[in-house]
Amino acid sequence: MSLILSEEQEFLRDTVREFVQENAPVTALRALRDSQDPDGFSRELWKEMAELGWVGAALPEDLGGAGLGFAELGIVLEECGRTLAASPYLSTAVLGASALELAGTDAQKKELIPEICSGERVWALAFQEGGQFAPFECATVAESAGDGFRLSGEKLFVLDGHVADTLIVTARSAGGSSDREGIRLFLVDPKAAGVEITRTLMVDSRNAARIRFDAVEVDRSAALGQVGTGAATLDAVLDRAAICLSAEMLGSTQEVFERTLQYLKDRQQFGKPIGSFQALKHRAANLFCEVELSKSIVLDALRALDEGRPGLSLIASSCKARCSDTFVLAANEGVQMFGGIGMTDEEEVGLFLKRAKVAAHCFGDGAYHRNRFAALSGY
Amino acid sequence: MSDLDAFRTETREWLEENAPALIRQPIRGDEDTVWGGRNAVYDHPDQKLWLERMGAKGWTCPTWPKEYGGGGLSAEESRVLAEELARLGCRPALFSFGITMLGPVLIEFASEEQKRRFLPPIARGEIRWCQGYSEPGAGSDLAGLQTRAVLDGDEYVVNGQKVWTSYADLSDWIFCLVRTDPDAPKHDGISFLLFDMASSGVEAAPIQLISGSSPFCQTFFQDVRVPKDQLIGKVRGGWTIAKRLLQHERSMISQLGTGGGPRAEGLPELGRRYLGGTEGEPLPDPLIRDRISQFGMDRLCFGATTRRSVDAAKAGRGAGAETSMFKYYGTEMNKRRTELAVEIAGAQGLGWEGEGFSDAEVGLTRGWLRSKGNSIEGGTSEIQLNVIAKRVLGLPD
Structure with missing residues (x-):
């Protein structure tokens, strides 16, 4: 499968982006936080995402899904990552649905997966x-x-x-x-x-x-x-989760990187944009490379899931380790380059830093996955 | 059966029949690489045979047009050929700067007559080329080069000095950046000239490197007379060609970068050999193990990025400045790999020569030292970061 998006996939990306930017911008997460929202996400929005077919993107049509693949599911998550959109996507559409799909009986799947796709039940x-x-x-x-x-x-x-x-x-x-x-x-x-x-x-x-x-x-x-199959199921579910969360992190990483770049062009010190200083240019250029590698491994890992490629766990671990480390790096660089303003609660870059550290831990951080990669490789 | 499948079958049959057994053995060292040229050195007659057979098919440069000595293959066919060559473990028939660097810019910028004159001998490996770029005063600031070419009748007279000219002492011809207009702004006064290294007034002296080998030369030009029809593109238009050629050079170097070469023993295997422990169990040194693992993962990510870039190019979405990313990241990775390899081998990875060290161990030491040049040659890592900052990220000067 090609590592660039098809026209249909680009269309999906644009549609999701528009929807998320409109309905779940970063300010929405802040509002959930500040109002101490008891659910921690918008049920209305979740329902809408389900109706658009995005919750069941990778699930079969006869179970209420959209019959697309992980490549498409990854696009949805990447766009959600751009605005730090809070939803039960990972817990329900990835963890819950995967566990049912991989280990459930036909009867369990028929009964429970349609309710995931329709957004009725959170798992x-x-x-x-x-x-x-x-x-x-x-x-x-x-x-x-x-x-x-x-x-x-x-x-x-x-x-x-x-x-x-x-x-x-x-x-x-x-x-x-x-x-x-x-x-x-x-x-x-x-x-x-x-x-x-x-x-x-x-x-x-x-x-x-x-x-x-x-x-x-x-x-x-x-x-x-x-x-006797529990551990294998858990392994497979967590491989999927690692890859899907990586897609979300990739969106957040690109967003925080792009915001930082813009700041480097706008912020003036010593009479010129701070982005003209080589000390910052080189760090930004290095970060660009790290982000590009993250993008490639996420696209490849999502396609590996769709193809059922052998050696998937090695790819999943590579993907999660890289995306964790790169997101944390991009967020740290963001706060540093925004300077004092980056330390304020008002500036959104801090929200990306906070998400980076939690997402990096979730489903295993870089060190965990390097250890796993080595063990799977026989050293 | 699709045309591509038919091509695969045909190719496979031809290779089975024509690739000599020796050519299917992994490359052990420099003696197994064939550079061609007037004074070509073959360690074994099968190397010559393989070059002649591949050259006759145009498969030393599969995607070049047939009329210029290439194979006339599409990108897909070329990929199939590469896969079939890899399937048999075939060595490249020819290592050539003519193929990797000069050929592509000749196809883009040279006149029809120049293409017909220069390209076929490159494809057949008859002429070995070297690159006259850097000068003692023009390294990262390449456009500051001072070698002069003054028109005198139908000839240019070239005077000056180049440095870091790879294999100048073994090469037949040089592609050379010269200043034809000293009064123009520095980027605008440069032209791209080809000439024979056997010309009167050309001298090349090898430079010994920290690794002990001498792949680079100082090259001197004193009143070298070059027919003016050997200037490529426009007079004073050399910088455009020079930059394009650098992109090809950077792609070439970055692909060396990740240690995928047939000679490179993998880091996990080195770890097992030198650190011990039970097969299949964790290596005894957890910190080294973590770094090996990190490298293995980065290699997968880098490989995926290369494939993504190929897919993007196929879809007509290639971006030239991306080669700077590959050059920067690939060479930094290669340095990381050789550094780690030497550390894994400990004292055995620090031998210079003689008793007590295997050839492979000396190879680790020398390879580590040689790799330091990867992030300098073809534009330093810092220059690549400048290019990315400016051309990709749009950061201001």
């Missing part, structure tokens, strides 16, 4: 337990209880955890807390007895929650996927 995947991203460190247990299971444990940094209509929870039915084997996925109703959800306010003003499961009873049909 959340609860897997992380410690401050470090270590998806296979799982102390949450699922004991057999009667005809079903009893879940106990605690999860944190659950994206959209406090607004989710359904939770997917990793818990182990066998093995020690660091074993990949023994992990299973369970569908849990957030209103079930024993589920205690606490919203956590993150620095990027996006949704996350801490969730305790205290002997939560679920029945047998709540298990998602066969015994």
Whole structure:
């Protein structure tokens, strides 16, 4: 597949861009933050995005999706990244939908995926337990209880955890807390007895929650996927998530870089634009190269998902590591080059910095993915 | 079967039949690279045979028009040829600055007569070319060059000095930037001249580098007489050609950059050999391992960027200044790779020659030193960043 956009894809990009700039500019995130909005996103906007076919972009038409691919889904996320648009896109359209698609039975898919595409239900995947991203460190247990299971444990940094209509929870039915084997996925109703959800306010003003499961009873049909496949499913879901979040980060990175460039051209000191100084020019030019490489690997990774290319995990890790590091670099350079004004809450560049650090951590930062890349490569 | 599939089948059959067995072996060292020219050196007769066969097909320069000695292939056919060559592990038939740098600008700027005269011998590897660009006083400020060419009847008389002329002592002809108008603003007084290195008044002296090899020369011109029909393009129009040629040169250097060459042992393999540990388990040094991994990922990203640029060019969206990005990033990556390789090998990567070091280990040392030049030759990294800042980002002067 070509690494440049087709005419149809360009049209989609322009349409999404116009919609997002109009309906979810950076000021919208600020308003959600300042009003302490209980949902942390606009339900109305989410519904509209669903109606436009963007939530189910990569899902099959017979399940209510648009039948496009990850290349198109990536375009939507990239544009959302440009304005730091808050929505349950990652938690629902990527994590929830992928888990169902990869591990669900036909009946589960038929019942649950259309409700994702239509924007009716918000999903959340609860897997992380410690401050470090270590998806296979799982102390949450699922004991057999009667005809079903009893879940106990605690999860944190659950994206959209406090607004989710359904939770997917990793818990182990066998093995020690660091074993990949023994992990299973369970569908849990957030209103079930024993589920205690606490919203956590993150620095990027996006949704996350801490969730305790205290002997939560679920029945047998709540298990998602066969015994022994949990870790592989989680791996595949997180590869998708890493690539899709990278697309979002790419949009944010380009935006903060372009804003910084504009500032370098506008801001006058010593009687000329600060962008005429070589000390800043070279940093901007170097950053341009880093951003271009990010763009290439995101486009390639999205296409690798669509093609089902072998070695996908290596590409996913390369993509997430690079986009994390580049976004953080671009945001840091942005704040520095904006100077004093970049330190103020009023200037939006700071919001990009805050998002950069959270997004870099989410689904594994550069160091995590370099370690994973090396392990997958046999060294 | 599509035309392209038919071409692939034909190509595969031809290569199976015509690529000698030796040519399918990986390149071990300089003795395995063929530069052609009047005094061509072949380590083995199969190298000569391979060059003659590929030259006769025009496949040393597959996309050049047939009338100029090229293969007349489309971009797609050329890609198929490259894939089929790679499938058999064939060595390039010819390394040539004529092909990578001079040919493309001749096709764009030379007269019909000049094209017919100069291009076919390049394609067949009969004439080896060198590049007369840098001067002692004109490095990054290339347009400040002082070598003079004064018209005297039907000939230019050339006087001056070039430096960093790659393989000038082994080359047959030179493409040379000369000042034909000393009174014009510096960029406007330059012309692009071709002449025979065997001309009276030309002298080349190799310069020994920190790596111990001497690929570059100082080149002196004293009253060298050059027929005026060997000037390419317009008189005083040389800077435009010079810049275009630099783009081709930068592409060439940046592609050396990421260590994909057949000679380069991968960093993970080096790590396993010198750091030990169990096969399949993490290397014992976590910091080195992290850097190897970083390089592996950057290489994937750089590769994807190269492919994206090819796709963009196919769609007619190529941008010239992008070559500066490839040149900058590719050469900086290559320096990072050689630096890391030497560190992985420890003391074994720091031997100069003789007892106690394998050829490959000495190669690591020498390669590390040689790579320092990658971000200087063909325009320094700092010059590339200037080009990007100005032409791509539009930052003010």
